[in-house]
Amino acid sequence: MAVDAHHAGHAVDHSKPLELSTEEGELKILGFWFFLAQDMILFACLFATYIIMHNHTAGGPTSMQLFDVPGFVAETLILLTSSFTYGLATFEMRRNRLKGMITWMVITALLGMSFVGLEVNEFIHYATTGAMISRSGFLSAFFTLVGTHGAHVTLGIFWMISIMVQLYKKGLNPVTARKAFIVGLYWHFLDIVWVFIFSVVYLPGVMK
Amino acid sequence: MDKHAEAKFPWSHVIGYILSLVLTIIALVAGLNHMASLVALMTIILILAAIQILVQLFFFMHITEKHGPRYNVITLIVAFTFTFAIIGGSIWIMAFSQVSS
Numbered sequence: 476m477a478v479d480a481h482h483a484g485h486a487v488d489h490s491k492p493l494e495l496s497t498e499e500g501e502l503k504i505l506g507f508w509f510f511l512a513q514d515m516i517l518f519a520c521l522f523a524t525y526i527i528m529h530n531h532t533a534g535g536p537t538s539m540q541l542f543d544v545p546g547f548v549a550e551t552l553i554l555l556t557s558s559f560t561y562g563l564a565t566f567e568m569r570r571n572r573l574k575g576m577i578t579w580m581v582i583t584a585l586l587g588m589s590f591v592g593l594e595v596n597e598f599i600h601y602a603t604t605g606a607m608i609s610r611s612g613f614l615s616a617f618f619t620l621v622g623t624h625g626a627h628v629t630l631g632i633f634w635m636i637s638i639m640v641q642l643y644k645k646g647l648n649p650v651t652a653r654k655a656f657i658v659g660l661y662w663h664f665l666d667i668v669w670v671f672i673f674s675v676v677y678l679p680g681v682m683k
Numbered sequence: 684m685d686k687h688a689e690a691k692f693p694w695s696h697v698i699g700y701i702l703s704l705v706l707t708i709i710a711l712v713a714g715l716n717h718m719a720s721l722v723a724l725m726t727i728i729l730i731l732a733a734i735q736i737l738v739q740l741f742f743f744m745h746i747t748e749k750h751g752p753r754y755n756v757i758t759l760i761v762a763f764t765f766t767f768a769i770i771g772g773s774i775w776i777m778a779f780s781q782v783s784s
Contacts, residue, residue: 495748508755512762519766523773544715551707559700562743566693663743667736673707674732678714679725 492569493652500653507657511664514627518668521620522675529680531612538613538680541606543597547677550593551669554628557586558666561659568655573647576655580639583662587632594625617676624672627665634658699742706731706738 487496495501529538564579598618601607608618638654645651710731714724740746746756 492748505754508758512758515762516765516769519769523770526770526774527777548711552704555700555703555707558703558739558743559696562696562699563693565743565745566696660744663739667739670707670732670735670739674710674728678710678728682714682717682721682724 487649493571493647493649494568494656495653497649497653500649503653504657504660507660511660514664515668518620518623518671521616521623522671525616525620525676528612528616533611533613535611535614536601536604536606538617538676539683541601541604542677542680544681546593546597547673550590550597551673551677553586553590553593554666554669557583557590558663560586561662565656565659568647568652571647573642576647577639577642580635580642580655584632584635584639587628587635587662591625591629591632594621598622620676621672624665624668627668631658631662631665634661695742699738702738702742703735706735 486498489496493500494504560579561583564576564583567573567575567579601614606614608615635658638651638658642651642655710728713719713727718724719727740759746759
């Protein structure tokens with residue numbers, strides 16, 4: 476185990492991946508797992524509300540009438556693919572290949588943008604048919620849950636772009652590697668949340 | 684160096700991606716074709732979703748990689764416990780209110 480102290484006075488352990496090579500990096504990544512745990516509890520509350528509100532349509536549109544199968548399948552496939560492409564960015568980071576890493580991050584951000592675009596389109600379509608957030612308990616719960624996820628993805632895109640700028644300017648070091656790894660955790664977490672939106676909201680919404 | 688540095692091709696990522704697609708397609712086909720009763724279908728879909736979580740955690744989020752005590756795994760187990768308590772508890776208590784009303 477080779478340990479030196481060239482980076483800002485912190486011990487760097489070269490036997491570990493770059494993002495875990497300093498104690499600071501390891502602690503900050505662990506701290507981000509704590510954040511994900513509490514974010515999961517936020518989504519748990521929104522899911523619980525949605526499950527209870529699902530049939531409370533107050534005479535307004537039901538999930539059966541609203542949800543469009545090709546639309547939510549496309550959103551699902553795009554998000555699953557973007558999680559994979561970010562995985563490849565992490566893979567390239569581990570091989571110390573900055574160019575490949577940034578390329579996969581750009582692809583991930585573009586997939587994220589097309590996901591948000593589809594979702595905004597879907598929401599606008601619902602709103603024009605009279606399915607607004609204030610129409611029923613079902614729609615309030617639906618827009619709050621899916622909208623909170625969409626807001627997370629939007630934030631993730633801006634965050635990812637800012638990390639790409641830092642990587643481009645400063646190259647790969649324990650600090651930028653840690654930041655890129657944390658955005659990746661966030662992105663994969665959002666994919667997990669979406670899998671549950673697909674499994675609990677959209678798919679049961681069109682089954683009867 | 685880390686063992687990932689020597690890998691030429693991201694096999695684990697590709698396997699994770701294929702698994703996530705297959706799981707989604709099974710859920711979709713089973714759900715849209717009403718291949719079982721509603722309760723059985725929901726059980727199948729939720730089991731598939733749980734496997735999806737494991738795929739993301741192991742293939743993409745490198746959960747097993749932490750050196751030293753696995754505090755991230757402990758945190759995650761606590762969060763899953765709260766998640767099930769909130770969702771399961773809400774459904775349970777609301778089932779009572781529907782009976783009484």
